[in-house]
Structure formats: C-alpha cells, structure tokens
Amino acid sequence: MTYRILIPKKVHESGIQLLEAAGCEIVRPPDTRASTLREYAADADAILARTEPITDEVIEQAARLKVIARHGAGYDNISLEKASEMGITVTNVPLGNTNAVAELVVTLIMAASRNLVGVNREFAKGNYEIRDAAIGSEVEGKTLGIVGYGHIGRLVSKKCRKGLCMKIRVYDPFLDEATLENGVEAVENLEAFLAECDYVSLHVPLMEATRNMIGTDQFRQMKENCVLINASRGGVVDEKALLEALDDGEIGMAALDVFEEEPPSSDHPLIAHDRVIATPHLGAQTTEAMENLSVAAAEEILRVLSGEAPLNRVN
Ligand SMILES: NC(=O)C1=CN([C@@H]2O[C@H](COP(=O)(O)OP(=O)(O)OC[C@H]3O[C@@H](n4cnc5c(N)ncnc54)[C@H](O)[C@@H]3O)[C@@H](O)[C@H]2O)C=CC1
Numbered sequence: 290m291t292y293r294i295l296i297p298k299k300v301h302e303s304g305i306q307l308l309e310a311a312g313c314e315i316v317r318p319p320d321t322r323a324s325t326l327r328e329y330a331a332d333a334d335a336i337l338a339r340t341e342p343i344t345d346e347v348i349e350q351a352a353r354l355k356v357i358a359r360h361g362a363g364y365d366n367i368s369l370e371k372a373s374e375m376g377i378t379v380t381n382v383p384l385g386n387t388n389a390v391a392e393l394v395v396t397l398i399m400a401a402s403r404n405l406v407g408v409n410r411e412f413a414k415g416n417y418e419i420r421d422a423a424i425g426s427e428v429e430g431k432t433l434g435i436v437g438y439g440h441i442g443r444l445v446s447k448k449c450r451k452g453l454c455m456k457i458r459v460y461d462p463f464l465d466e467a468t469l470e471n472g473v474e475a476v477e478n479l480e481a482f483l484a485e486c487d488y489v490s491l492h493v494p495l496m497e498a499t500r501n502m503i504g505t506d507q508f509r510q511m512k513e514n515c516v517l518i519n520a521s522r523g524g525v526v527d528e529k530a531l532l533e534a535l536d537d538g539e540i541g542m543a544a545l546d547v548f549e550e551e552p553p554s555s556d557h558p559l560i561a562h563d564r565v566i567a568t569p570h571l572g573a574q575t576t577e578a579m580e581n582l583s584v585a586a587a588e589e590i591l592r593v594l595s596g597e598a599p600l601n602r603v604n
C-alpha cells in the first residue's frame with residue numbers, strides 16, 4: 290500500500306527522501322487555507338505540519354489519517370482534542386531546533402543591547418553621526434530573566450551565563466529544581482522576578498495559562514529599560530499592551546520573533562517600531578535545524594505507519 294503524506298509547507302529535502310525511499314507519495318497542496326487542507330487531508334495517511342493551523346475542520350473528515358507529525362517543538366497549531374478523538378497520533382520534535390532558537394535569542398539580546406538594527410537603519414540613510422547617539426549598554430553582569438526553563442530556556446540560560454557572563458533568574462512554576470544549573474536562581478513570584486530583570490526572554494508553550502501572560506500589569510512591573518525577547522509564541526504577549534508599554538516608556542525595547550497572527554499584517558505597528566527588532570519566526574530557520582526537523586518528523590511518520598510507537602507523542 291502506498292501511503293499519502295500531506296506536506297503543506299516547504300521542508301528540508303532529506304525528510305522527503307526518507308519518505309519516498311519508504312514508498313510514500315508526497316502530496317503538496319497549493320496553499321494552506323483550512324478549506325484546501327481539509328480537501329487534501331481527506332485521503333492522506335499522514336501530515337507533516339509546520340506552523341499552518343491543523344484545525345478540527347482540517348482533520349474531521351480525514352478518515353485515513355493516522356499521524357500528524359509536527360516539524361518542531363510547539364504544537365499549539367494542532368487540534369489535539371480532535372486528533373485524539375479520531376485516534377490520530379500527534380508527535381513533535383522536542384530538540385531539533387533548540388540550539389537554533391537559543392542562538393537567535395543570544396543574537397537578539399546582543400542586537401538590542403547596541404540597538405544594532407536602529408543604528409543600521411540610520412547609517413544606511415547616510416547618518417554616520419548616529420554613532421554619537423548610539424550609546425548601548427553591556428550585557429555582562431546584567432540580569433536575564435527566563436520565563437519557562439525547558440529545553441530552550443535552559444540552553445539560553447547556559448549560553449548567556451557562560452558565554453555572556455549574565456546573571457540568570459528563572460520563572461517556571463513547574464520547575465524541576467534538579468535541572469537548575471549552579472548560579473541560576475529561581476524566583477517564585479512573577480512580579481518580583483520581572484522587577485529584577487534587565488532582559489526577559491519568554492520560552493513557554495502557548496496554552497490557556499500562558500496566553501497574554503505578559504500584559505499591562507507585567508510591563509508596569511518591569512524596569513523602564515528592560516528588553517523583552519519573545520521567541521516562543523506571539524499569543525504569550527498582549528501585543529496592544531506591549532505597544533503601549535514601549536510608547537509610554539515603561540520598557541526599553543522588544544525583540545520579537547513571533548506574532549499573535551502569522552504572518553502579521555504589513556502595517557503591524559510593532560514591526561516598524563523604532564524600539565523593536567522584529568524577525569519573521571526565524572527561530573528554527575538554520576540549515577542544521579531544518580534538516581533535523583524534517584528527518585525526525587519523517588521518521589515519526591514512518592514509525593506510526595509501520596505500527597511502531599513514535600518517540601515523541603504529545604496526545
Ligand atoms: N521561534 C521559534 O522558531 C520557536 C519557538 N518555539 C516555542 O518555544 C516554546 C518552548 O520550547 P521548549 O523549550 O522546547 O519547550 P519545553 O516544553 O521544553 O519547555 C517549556 C517550559 O515552559 C514551562 N512553563 C509552562 N507553563 C509555564 C508558565 N505558566 N509559566 C512559566 N513557565 C511555564 C514548562 O514548565 C517548561 O519548563 C515551544 O512551545 C514553542 O512554542 C520552539 C521552537 C522554535
């Protein structure tokens with residue numbers, strides 16, 4: 290039997306080759322609208338999903354569907370409830386892009402500390418004298434607060450503590466104390482945690498408890514020059530409150546890799562804001578991570594289709 294694998298978005302060729310070598314047929318829809326995915330999912334055995342929403346509507350008529358393999362760590366774009374109800378296995382790849390995201394976060398921290406993007410914009414317009422106004426700050430000895438001390442949070446902590454000599458504070462109500470590295474302190478109270486940090490980096494999954502967890506009250510608790518970094522999910526931050534906090538001088542800068550709606554509208558006020566560094570969900574966009582994710586997701590599909598247990602089932 291030839292299995293049909295629906296792959297709505299571009300993935301690294303190595304995962305495709307693995308599936309084709311196993312005799313699977315790759316099916317590529319023309320777009321990722323729910324109605325299109327629904328039509329194509331109807332006779333698919335597996336979906337290899339990136340960040341496109343795999344909603345109830347997409348899978349409810351998919352009678353042959355056995356597995357949805359997420360090409361990445363987060364799976365908030367997949368209706369786990371509907372998948373479970375229909376006996377469909379959902380998998381993720383917990384470690385495939387951990388380093389890629391952690392390196393992006395380090396890049397954003399460093400870029401924010403020197404306002405590199407804003408200075409570059411000015412210099413490109415011919416404003417060499419911007420250097421007189423471009424007095425940055427050094428990160429050594431500054432406090433980085435990590436919200437969510439999981440795979441990515443822990444690696445960001447390690448790189449920033451050992452490489453950049455930053456002080457690290459952690460806020461994670463589900464923290465396993467045994468995973469805390471030497472020199473890293475956990476703070477139980479979010480308000481006290483935010484008040485202490487020069488940089489706050491978010492690494493929590495998007496779910497009901499974390500939706501808009503950083504909003505007006507939290508911005509008021511931050512230092513006025515605090516830099517917020519969000520490479521988790523856009524919905525974790527109340528974007529309207531963030532815009533107000535930047536405009537009212539309640540925080541210093543924001544570095545955002547993710548947005549509540551993706552892609553965001555071209556006139557999204559945070560993207561062109563002069564105290565925001567914005568990237569288009571670039572966390573996993575390295576050659577290494579793309580290959581890891583494509584292969585690992587393809588392997589999970591082949592495991593499930595051949596009756597084996599997957600390595601990382603999330604439902
Ligand atoms: N920008 C990008 O391209 C990427 C973004 N991500 C996002 O990053 C998220 C985190 O990834 P991982 O570190 O691999 O996940 P993980 O599951 O290893 O860690 C998540 C951590 O968040 C903690 N947590 C849960 N609820 C919390 C709360 N209310 N307050 C504070 N902490 C809480 C958990 O205890 C856990 O330690 C993913 O769920 C995904 O949404 C992941 C990969 C790439």
Ligand SMILES: CC(=O)C(=O)O
Pocket residue numbers: 340360361362363364386572573
């Ligand atoms: C790429 C991404 O956002 C994830 O792995 O969750």
